[in-house]
Amino acid sequence: MTVLMRSLCLLLALFAQIGQADEIRPAYLQLTERQPGLYEVLFKVPARGESERLDLRVAFDDSVRSGDVATGFVGGAHLQRWTIQRDGGLQGAEVRLEGPAALRTESLLRVQYLDGSSLIHRLTPDAPRYVIEGHPGLAQVIHTYFVLGVEHILIGVDHLLFVLVLLLIVDGLRKLLWTITAFTVAHSITLSLAALDLVRVPVPPVEACIALSIVFVAVEIVHAQRGVPSLTARRPWVVAFTFGLLHGLGFAAALGAIGLPQADVPAALLFFNVGVEAGQLIFVSAVLACGWLLKHCLSAVPAGWRVWPAYAIGSLAMYWVIERTAGFWA
Structure with a gap:
């Protein structure tokens, strides 16, 4: 087999592995403001079937009060829903990923505000913590969506x-x-x-x-x-x-x-x-x-x-x- 054929086979094997690897699918964390200081949380974690999910958790700092968590499996993912409260809103609060899967899985964080604006941020294995900023400006939106497209x-x-x-x-x-x-x-x-x-x-x-x-x-x-x-x-x-x-x-x-x-x-x-x-x-x-x-x-x-x-x-x-x-x- 020539060097060319070997290179092509290795490339295609990599593509196949990537296409089948559930672990590289990102998690999704959405915080939706329902009223001032009150947010609905949706956390979607990749899963295999309806029994095996990635060991990935989301946590907030002590200034955030959390309600009871409802769970379920939908479309190859494990869903968690609950509400959180923080006086004055989430600006300045810390959110982080925890668990063994946090070392290899990233999560897309989306904060949806009452006025229709939203903030997008990626939590990655290298940076699993994020202090939530205020309402995003146009420059932040442009940068975030450009990177997401790439x-x-x-x-x-x-x-x-x-x-x-x-x-x-x-x-x-x-x-x-x-x-x-x-x-x-x-x-x-x-x-x-x-x-x-x-x-x-x-x-x-x-x-x-x-x-x-x-x-x-x-x-x-x-x-x-x-x-x-x-x-x-x-x-x-x-x-x-x-x-x-x-x-x-x-x-x-x-x-x-x-x-x-x-x-x-x-x-x-x-x-x-x-x-x-x-x-x-x-x-x-x-x-x-x-x-x-x-x-x-x-x-x-x-x-x-x-x-x-x-x-x-x-x-x-x-x-x-x-x-x-x-x-x-x-």
Whole structure:
């Protein structure tokens, strides 16, 4: 097996591991202000089935009074709900993650205020504590949603694999630019429409179709390498735009789980989208750089080498199609 094949196999094995690892799914902590000084807490922790959850807990400092906790399992996650009180509001209060899972799991914290504004912050293994600030300004919203956009695309394995198979089938810089631009425009359209609640599509079918889009392009790569006429090889921007509409709905589902601050919806939506594009460009640049290095380090590249990663990526994506479709009735 050549160095190229080994590198591709290692990369795909990593993608598969990431795609199946429940432990890297972030937790979600939402504090919703119901009246001055009174907040409803929702803590969503990744779980396997309805019995095994990550050992992850949330705690506040002594200035915060907590009520009784109600628990339950919903959709592969363990939910906890309770209320907290603090005179004067939560500004200056400390919230922290505790438990063994806090060493490897991050949580997205969202504080929703009565006036419609919201604060978003990431609690990470390196920084599991956070002193809640006052109402966020526009700069904080822009920074937070830009970072969330970058992170979402870079941990979205299915989105990255779709971009990767497009890179494998497209020859020529000009055609590549048209293809990436078409994909960007398409998913920006549906991301915006869905995030603004102008379009509503169930998430599970969208996720299954996203996986199916990877299978389609992988099959097109095999056809192109065998000399069979391929629409994607001839007009990749058409396929990129068409499936980009689906991927935009997937991005919107992730953004919907986070929510948009009512006072700064345009800025949050714009910079989440900009973050997605920035992450996508980082990935494309990294793949092109790796390709250039391999081309100049290897004495010869086997003819038709693109078929092998196409088979591997297509097989992994087909597994996702079956898994996600079976989840409709789970």
